Amino acid sequence: MSSSNQELTIGLDVGGTEIKAGLLRGSEIIATRRWATEREQGPDHAVGQVLLAAKSMSQEFPDAIAVGVVVPGVVNTTTGVAEYSENIGWKNVPFVKLVNELTGLTVGFGHDVRAGGVAETMYGAGKGFSNSFFMPIGTGIAGAIVLNGELFDDPYAGEIGHLDVNSGYMCACGVMGCLESISTGPSILRIFNEKSGSQLTSASQVVEEAKMGNSIAQEVWKQSVEAIGFTLASYINILAPEIIILGGGVSKAGDALLVPIEKYLDTRLTFQRRPKLVVAELGDHAGMIGAGIFGLRATQ
Numbered sequence: 001m002s003s004s005n006q007e008l009t010i011g012l013d014v015g016g017t018e019i020k021a022g023l024l025r026g027s028e029i030i031a032t033r034r035w036a037t038e039r040e041q042g043p044d045h046a047v048g049q050v051l052l053a054a055k056s057m058s059q060e061f062p063d064a065i066a067v068g069v070v071v072p073g074v075v076n077t078t079t080g081v082a083e084y085s086e087n088i089g090w091k092n093v094p095f096v097k098l099v100n101e102l103t104g105l106t107v108g109f110g111h112d113v114r115a116g117g118v119a120e121t122m123y124g125a126g127k128g129f130s131n132s133f134f135m136p137i138g139t140g141i142a143g144a145i146v147l148n149g150e151l152f153d154d155p156y157a158g159e160i161g162h163l164d165v166n167s168g169y170m171c172a173c174g175v176m177g178c179l180e181s182i183s184t185g186p187s188i189l190r191i192f193n194e195k196s197g198s199q200l201t202s203a204s205q206v207v208e209e210a211k212m213g214n215s216i217a218q219e220v221w222k223q224s225v226e227a228i229g230f231t232l233a234s235y236i237n238i239l240a241p242e243i244i245i246l247g248g249g250v251s252k253a254g255d256a257l258l259v260p261i262e263k264y265l266d267t268r269l270t271f272q273r274r275p276k277l278v279v280a281e282l283g284d285h286a287g288m289i290g291a292g293i294f295g296l297r298a299t300q
C-alpha cells in the first residue's frame with residue numbers, strides 16, 4: 001500500500017530513557033527528533049518533557065494534522081489518561097487534553113507496545129495477517145494482541161512478561177517466577193554475571209559469549225529462551241496467532257533467538273496450527289510509527 005497520499009502526522013513514543021519523535025506519513029519517517037525523558041527528575045518533569053517535545057514538533061512541522069502520543073504502563077485510551085507507569089512514576093496524566101491544549105492539534109493516544117503491534121501489523125512483519133502477536137523483549141516484556149485485524153486494547157491485556165515460568169527469581173512486580181525475571185535483556189545480563197562472576201554490560205555480549213562456546217552463557221541463554229518458548233506455547237494454545245513477531249533489544253539476536261524457540265515449540269505443539277515466528281521489521285521505530293497511526297485515526 002502506498003502511503004504517499006496520506007496526511008502528515010507527528011508521532012511521539014515516550015520511553016523511560018528518551019522520547020522518540022517523528023514527522024510521519026504512514027510508515028515513512030520524514031524527520032526524527034529525540035528528547036531525554038529525564039525521569040530521574042520526577043514524574044512531573046517527565047510529563048513536561050513530553051509536552052515540550054509535542055510543542056516543539058508542532059511548531060517545527062506546522063503541516064502535521066495530528067499528533068499521536070504513546071506511553072508505557074496502564075493507559076486508558078477511552079479517557080485519554082496515562083493512569084500509571086511504574087517505569088516513569090506518573091499517575092493519572094490526561095495527555096490527550098494537555099497535548100491538545102498546547103498544540104491545538106487532534107491527539108491520538110495509546111500504549112507503546114500496542115502501538116508497535118499496530119505498526120508492525122499495518123506496515124511491518126505482520127502485514128497481511130489478521131491474528132498476530134507482537135512481543136518486544138527489552139527491559140520488559142509485554143505483548144500486543146491483534147485479533148481479526150483489530151488491536152485488543154484493554155489497558156491490562158498483554159502482560160505476558162508476568163506469566164509464571166518458575167524461574168526461581170523475584171520479579172519487579174512483586175512475585176516470584178515471572179518471565180521478566182529471566183528473559184529480559186537486563187535479566188539475562190544479571191543472571192550471567194552472577195553465575196560467571198563476569199562484569200559484562202549487555203545481554204548481546206552474553207549471546208556473543210554463548211556463540212563462542214562459553215558454557216555458562218549457553219546455559220543462561222537456553223533457560224531464557226526456553227522460558228520465552230514456554231509462554232509463547234501457552235499463547236498459541238489460547239489465541240492461535242498466525243504470526244508471532246518478536247521485537248525489542250533481545251530480538252536483535254535473530255536466529256540465535258528464533259531457532260531455539262522453534263525447537264522448543266517442536267516439543268510442545270502437535271495438532272495446533274504452527275504460527276510463523278519472525279523478528280520485527282520496523283525496529284526501534286515501531287512505537288513512533290504506531291503513534292502516528294493513532295494520531296491519524298483520531299482525526300477520522
Ligand SMILES: [Zn+2]
Nearest residue numbers: 162171173178
Ligand atoms: Zn512479574
